[in-house]
């Protein structure tokens with residue numbers, strides 16, 4: 001795996017335990033969740049009507065969408081009670097390195113600009 005495809009998006013401390021935050025990765029909003037020492041990430045848009053999943057409440061390894069309370073699995077991206085036209089949510093590989101949360105840019109996703117100019121951490125506070 002190419003190390004250059006991992007992108008730092010925020011410090012771990014910026015995402016409190018049992019909460020999520022939105023970050024930008026190559027122009028896409030990604031919701032990153034802290035499950036208490038483990039981080040999971042998926043696209044920040046509910047397949048039902050685009051609810052911001054980063055603002056949802058965690059229920060085990062699922063997030064409850066803040067708009068209509070459907071649950072989305074953080075591991076698989078599958079939504080409970082999904083209708084046929086509602087796809088799974090895109091998930092992202094996550095790692096922690098030197099106190100930072102890093103996301104793996106999918107191989108199939110062409111980058112529109114260089115990685116260094118590509119990340120804008122919405123949650124950065126310090």
Ligand code: FES
Nearest residue numbers: 046049051065068
């Ligand atoms: S937008 Fe997420 S459940 Fe409706």
